[in-house]
Amino acid sequence: MRDSVNEALKNARSEREPIEGAFNKEDADNRPRIAIVGCGGAGNNTINRLRVTGAETIAVDTDRQHLDTVQADRRFLIARSLTKGLGAGGSPEIGRRADEMGRAVLERALEDTVLCFVTAGLGGGTGTGAAPVVAQIAKDQGATVIVLVGYPFNEETARLVRAEEGLAALYRVTGSVVVLDNNRLQPRKQPRLPGAGFTAMDRLIAGTAKAISEAIVEPSLINIDFDDLRTVTAKEGVAVMHVGDADLGSGARGAVRDCLSHPMFDIDFHGATGALIHITGGSDLTLEATEEIVSELVWELDPMTDVTWGARTESGVEGRVRVVAIMTGIRSSRIPRATR
Ligand SMILES: Nc1nc2c(ncn2[C@@H]2O[C@H](COP(=O)(O)OP(=O)(O)OP(=O)(O)O)[C@@H](O)[C@H]2O)c(=O)[nH]1
Ligand SMILES: [Mg+2]
Missing domain, CATH: 3.30.1330.20 (Tubulin/FtsZ, C-terminal domain)
Incomplete structure (x- = not known):
């Protein structure tokens, strides 16, 4: 696997930037810039059609077909020479490298962002590999980063191992990693087809990112103070x-x-x-x-x-x-x- 990844990376020298689709929204005013980034299939199902006043949704994937179905303010197909737009096939290594290949454009996309939510379903390739890289890029841009990730079912053994690796990589970037365990959110017998059985998880993650964002930028019953938010999310630990x-x-x-x-x-x-x-x-x-x-x-x-x-x-x-x-x-x- 490693060899084929290196080979593809060599061939990818000519690849300058990922394809950017959808429409780009200019910041209309001086509100603090908030981004909600979905990584991989699950991450993008979560942010699909999510409308948050004062925040921008960004979809990142290696899978062109899936990305085409996602409605977000910005969409980035990353590492197309590595994956031919067909996804990372469960390899976090490809997911990680894919984002490295899209680093420059993601840095630009997250420039001046003060608060960045990163969401993914752990256990696959793109989301597991890419979420830590996106979180690091956002952090390097000076953003406060909150990661919201889904955790696989107990019986998904191979996915659990990959999920733990992804979690370790995320914790190296930030302690603000909020894990939402599938086992706690839906009955085992529920269908696990993407977009169907995961609706409750997607709603919860999307709703949380929306609620926090809007409580910062929109007039609310009680607004969240951004400096206080920065303090509580900067704590050492989990x-x-x-x-x-x-x-x-x-x-x-x-x-x-x-x-x-x-x-x-x-x-x-x-x-x-x-x-x-x-x-x-x-x-x-x-x-x-x-x-x-x-x-x-x-x-x-x-x-x-x-x-x-x-x-x-x-x-x-x-x-x-x-x-x-x-x-x-x-x-x-x-x-x-x-x-x-
Ligand atoms: N919340 C949510 N979780 C999902 C969904 N689909 C799959 N998952 C979970 O997320 C994990 C990762 O799946 P995907 O997001 O499809 O994988 P990916 O990151 O796109 O990785 P590759 O397809 O291998 O590139 C799975 O193990 C499932 O537990 C979904 O629609 N919503
Ligand atoms: Mg996928």
């Missing part, structure tokens, strides 16, 4: 995300209980030194209710934890409240060996 959905009537305690009992990955949040909390509800969500939820949650954390939070309302979800808490700076034996 991160874990909890998600709670509750009836507004169950009060702050009910919402927090549901949130704390639903970690998206097998990491204990106790000992976290940072927390990013986001609350979404309908037009009936009040400031007082959000403050109560935050105080309940903070009560569960170490008193020295840096906390930043935001809240937004959207129509159609009246009577319900969703609490997303990303705890950061956790010392965990779950940290991949490569990072110790």
Whole structure:
């Protein structure tokens, strides 16, 4: 495999840049630049048709056919001489090199970005290999980087090994790697066809990136302070995300209980030194209710934890409240060996 990769790379000297498609959006104003980058099939299914006020969606893939179906503000087909536009065939090595080959154009695409979400499904080739490279490029451009990645089912042994390697590579770039375990999000028997069985995961990742972005740039019930966000995501250690959905009537305690009992990955949040909390509800969500939820949650954390939070309302979800808490700076034996 290595030889064929090297051979293709040699032949690729004439390849100057990846193909860029779709439409490019100019920054219309001086808002902080936020990018949401999908890598590989799953990453791009997540950001497909995602509309976020004040953020740009960027799709990166080696698979031309799949990329053609994705609606994003910018689309980059990377390493076409390496893969002939046919995908990385489950090889993270190709995914990694593919992004290296597209580095210059990705650097330009992420220039001046202050906040960059990177999303992928771990376990394949393109996303697993490319997400750490994209995250590093964004970080080198000075951006605060938050990675949101899907983790394979327990029985997908080969994919799990690749996923762990990808996770280790991501942790070498940033501690703000939020892992969403497929095993926790959907029943085993659910169909696993791309775009069908993964809808809940895609919605959750896309919804989280959208909620945080809009709570920074859009007038919200409570806006997230970008400097505070930078502080909580810069913590040494690992991160874990909890998600709670509750009836507004169950009060702050009910919402927090549901949130704390639903970690998206097998990491204990106790000992976290940072927390990013986001609350979404309908037009009936009040400031007082959000403050109560935050105080309940903070009560569960170490008193020295840096906390930043935001809240937004959207129509159609009246009577319900969703609490997303990303705890950061956790010392965990779950940290991949490569990072110790
Ligand atoms: N959330 C989500 N996860 C998916 C989807 N499709 C596949 N996955 C998961 O993501 C992992 C990676 O799959 P893909 O994203 O298709 O792989 P890729 O990164 O494109 O890699 P190559 O196709 O080998 O280049 C799989 O092991 C699945 O667990 C999807 O539509 N949404
Ligand atoms: Mg693919």
